[in-house]
Amino acid sequence: MTRAHCAVAAIALLLGCLGAAPARAQTLTGTVRSAAEGAMEGVLVGAQRTGSPITVTVVSDVLGHFRFPDGRLPPGRYDLRIRAAGYDLAGPRAVTLGASTLDVALTLQPTADLAAQLTNAEWLISMPGTPDDKRPLMECMSCHTLERIARSHFSAAAFAPVLARMAQYANNTIQARPQRRVAPQKVNDAAIAKLAAYLATINLSSGPHWSYRLRTLPRPHGRATRVVITEYDLPRRTIAPHDVRTDADGNVWYSDFVENVLGELDPRTGAARDYAIPILKPDFPVGALDLEPDADGNLWLALMFQAGLARFDMKTRTFRLYPVDAALNDDAMQQSMVMPRADNVDGKVWTNDVARHAIMRLDLKTGKYQRLDPFAFLGGGHSHAPYGMAADARNDLYFMDFGDENVVRVDAKTGAATIFPTPTKNSRPRRTMLDARGRLWFAEFAANKLAMFDTANETFKEWDAPTPYTYPYDVFCDKNGELWSAGMASDRVLRFDPQSGRFVEYLLPRPANIRRVFVDNSTTPVTFWAGNNHGAAIIRLEPLD
């Protein structure tokens, strides 16, 4: 080929490429820089249109560039925000997007208040003390951040009555809506004194500054920057979305942990709607936890201290309530879990009796509950707490023993329990899902691991979460065999490929207290959904690969 031929071919190729390039819709693009680092990778840039409940966030790449998906931001005025530990946004803080693409240069400046930016996991990494000292703090995150503890000024003596008082709050409590238990909770004075003494060493009781250096986790890098995150603000601060899932029409359903409503969100518009659940026990804490579909696709809710279960008919949009029988229904009665997936097999729905560390089974024909103690043959050396549940095709129950370290199978016909201790001691397995191949995927909350129990050959596999103190709450195995997880501590969504052993951690735009996780397998790539339990928002995370 002559030099002339080469030139012609190159020009043709260039013209061809230009001709084939699709016209790009308007969007927002830009770069992120700081004086200290220059171009910055892994900075989360969020844009929220004035008056809209929807915030879209993307992440800057290795060159500091960011780009919102084409057409995702309609024209209008947008407030901008960033997340990058150690930095605040100097400007611009708002832009007006018209019909064409807008390119902005964001400048970050060092923050004056690093403590306000730390995740719970970063507090735990920063705080001095042994793992045993820090272990009780995993319970605190259910209601509030660890920053609240770190900024307190209580001495050990002043802390003890505060801790004793906090034990009397229902576990379905958030800062925007504290709820007291009706039945008093027993407290262990020695344990409280020990914890109070430790907390007084990590707060501001000894002076205006912390005695330890505040440490932050690295910003997202590489694959973890290839993501779009959408947050849908819910209409009230007192909505605490706990379990979230989508339906076949693409609508999002969520249980509200501190109000007696079932929520529905239209992700196309951000409009949210409440379905009020009738009150069963006035003057008791309200709110629901577990949200599960039954064999017909109707949604069931575990009603916590309202003591019972609710079935929501997806066609008529009405509830049918199943209160716990009066003979069993004392002031401590609480249902956090429900498992109706195989109710068509024997007309039975599984649930738990939190106060008695037992499981219960609802007979749909009679509306009566039967209580079973799966640990009756064990001694008293361990405390137990039936939690996350799954049911197989025979309606045999699998549940996580969150108080201890066991996966437990309960035979639907005989009620006999078989207990499988996890390989890691004191793992406190929490929520779970059963896949089509009979594998139980679950989070080992206290062990900081993701795990799998193969129900066919009764073997375990465990994987360490890459970041300490992640405390994963739940795991979802998607259509590609990848695991998705999150929790209350690290503000990160974990994506894990068990085949390659490779983790990706997506940082979320705001402090996020995440419980149940859900993956919509109808999209490619899959879409991750969760509720921000303390942030009154629904989170959608779309990986770009």
Place this chain on the structure above:
Amino acid sequence: MIRKSGHRSSENIMLHQKLIERSRFHLKRLRSRFPCDRGDRNENCTHAHGLFHAMTRRIGGAAGAALFLALTLGGLTAARGGGQMTFGDDTNTSANDGPPFFGFIRDAGGAAVGDARVTATVKSGGALVTTSNGIGVYKISGFAKSIKPDDIVISCAKDGYKQANIVRRPNPPGDTTDPIEVDCYLQKD
């Protein structure tokens, strides 16, 4: 046909002596960590001593010592490193607990079988499942005191094997606290 390994060469005798010495050393370390006098009812004392004496008495000095080591040193290591012997932490043993079960999983030639599934089934309903460690040892504890040890049946399984025999070594009459040894033998399919 199940054979028990009982062949003793001079090398084996030396190894046995070493194992006994090693286990006595380990017992001494445990005693220094949990100071115990004779008759001390501290559960760590009674359990460690009980386990050591039960094993050396009933299995023979060396094998018992080896098993003691496996259950203490090996067991602790396995638990921390992600092993399967996790249920019934000794330090959690309560006054309401019955005696633990322990033993070897072996093949027809007497070789240890690791990663075998060991099930303790309660006759009245319920079961606890664990896995043998790398040297074929398992331990299951945590049953309620109200459950009679005779009402707990030990079985073992592993892919490619079938259970051939169970050998349960009786405790002395009236002994309700010593660990109970049940060995399980597997045969290749």
